[in-house]
Amino acid sequence: MDLVKDLPVVFEEFAEQRRNSFLAIKEIKDKGIPVIGVFCTYFPQELALAMGAAVVGLCSMSDETIPEAEKDLPSNLCPLIKSSYGFAKTDKCPFFYFSDLIVGETTCDGKKKMYEYLGEFKPVHVMELPNRQSEQGLQLWKSEIIRMKEYLEEKFNVTITEENIREAIKVKNEERRALKELYEVMKADPVPIEGQNLFKVLYGSTYKFDKARIPGEIRSLVSKIKSEYEIEHKIAKKPRILVTGCPIGGATEKVIRSIEENGGVVVTYENCSGAKAIDELVDETNPDVYQALAERYLNIGCSVMTPNPKRLELLDRLIDEYKVDGVVEVVLQACHTYNVERIGIKRFVNEKKGKPYIGIETDYSMSDIGQLNTRIAAFIEML
Template sequence: MELIKELPDVFEEFAEQRQQSFLGIKELKDKGVPIVGTFCTYFPQEIAMAMGAATVSLCSTSDETIPAAEKDLPKNLCPLIKSSYGFAATKKCPFFYFSDLVVGETTCDGKKKMYEYLSQFKDVFTMELPNRQTEDGLQLWKNEIIRFKEYLEQKFEVTITEEQIRDAVRVQNEGRVALKRLYELMKLDPAPMKGQDLFKVLYGSTFKPDRSKIPAEVNAIADKIEKEYAEGKMEEKKPRILVTGCPIGGATEKVIKAIEDNGGIVVTFENCSGAKSIDKLVDEDTDDIYQAIAERYLSIGCSVMTPNPNRLELLGRLMDEYQVDGVVEMILQACHTYNVESLGIRRFVNEEKGKPYISVETDYSQADIGQLNTRIAAFIEML
């Protein structure tokens, strides 16, 4: 990526990364590179990367295949699960089609059961994710990471060395540092870019099979933004919004658009494609690399954990560091863990942090855009 490119072009390049990767994945497949399809932020990418595999995100964010999924799955199920299953069943997702292996984790009940049906189409390896971040939970997760490594060695007839795992950890950490540097530019007030443009880079980067290219590309964008900000190029001063809740992407980017079309600016994302997946690094200077990977991934504050103090810790820190004026929580219909946890999030934001909070429940259709605009416009006006 050249620095001389205009920033809007660069943002669009990342926005189109998912489509571009369709071709890239086929090329890798033709070269014999193993393809591992993944669903969740808890997936320890470094283990698959260590054997030279390309990892691709399979979580689908379109309502296109939901009718097909509803032939097998209940209608009152989370749209992310139905969409993901639908793209697999209809063979409309190139990532799923070309994957040699699909890895799931026992996060929510809907996903767990959906993985059983997915195994009709592909080899599915399900990792047992503990639902508590305790010492026993950590030991279970470390054992699962080692079990996954041994499964890869057996399935692909390879040996994965500790040195290869450490190399993969270094590559992933460098990518996280670069992405964190980019999103931390939003601490500036006024903001240097729209939240929609920041999100294009954060979300688009998850579809880059070659993770080693991320640092240079993202640092080039950050350099350019810093330079232009120093020259006086920035957004207007607007109410600063933090977005939290379920994974955002594709159809649900309508929530970001509604915020920024109605007078706000999203300065930080706590969701899976935002700070939650980048905030912490794997400790590279450790004797036990499996323990370090297990600690880093299990510390992610998702609503499937009970209790879930790490989410509140990150949320509070982001609110302070980004001088947030209000919090918008996006919850997918029938996502029970985030729906139930929203009461605790509202109390934390309102009572402990003294800031306004609104939750919006939505799905992958575009039918509620008018209602979203009305509610979010009223919330921002109140700020």
């Protein structure tokens, strides 16, 4: 990354990374490199990296293809599921088009059934994710990771050695460390950058396929942010907001914009577009690579887990470390697991942490922008 570029230019490059990757994924495919399409942070990417495959997040955060999806799926279904299916059905997602394999996990009921229909368009392998972070659940998840590895070997006619996996673990851990260094710049008060720009980098980096290069690029960016901050920080002191809840990106970035256009600044993202996917490393010292992967990935605090203490542990830490003034939870319409868990999160934030909380229920349309701005503006004014 060229450090002579202004920070706004760098942020926009990351914002455009997903679009730029449309061409990159075709070039990868033309080289004969396998492409694996994924939807969820539970997929242990180290397995794909160990066999030399490219991993890409599939299109699922726009209402563009939802009308076509609703011809097959119920209209009162989570928009993420409808969008995922719609992009596959209409062939409007280049990442889906170039994928040799789609990997799903048994997270929510809607996704589980949707994966059955996806199998009509592409080969789909579904990993059986346990719904409890128990010892029995851990053993199930370890066996599923081994089954996934064996499936990849058979499908692509490759051998994935434990040494390959260890090397991939190191690569992914280094990427996580660098991204943590990035979002930890937001611990400063006032913050050095806007939360929208932080999100552009976090989200955009997932569409960079050369994982070994990411740490260097991110650390160069962190160095530039810090050096400019020391000279003159340009962001005024504002109420510090934590965003939690459903995955955000694409259309749901409207919530981030609403927060920051109405006087707040997003200092940290707990959801799987942020800290949830990066916070914990895989134990590189564990001689059992499958156990190490299983422990790290099963510890993700998603609302599909019952109970879900890991989410509260991460929220607890982030609220303290980032000096959070208020919490905004984003829940997609008809996302039952996050919607039901909302009352528990509200109680935790209000009663244990003594912080204000607001829940935002939304979808991928822009029809609620006015209401969104009104509610968030009132929330931030209260802070």
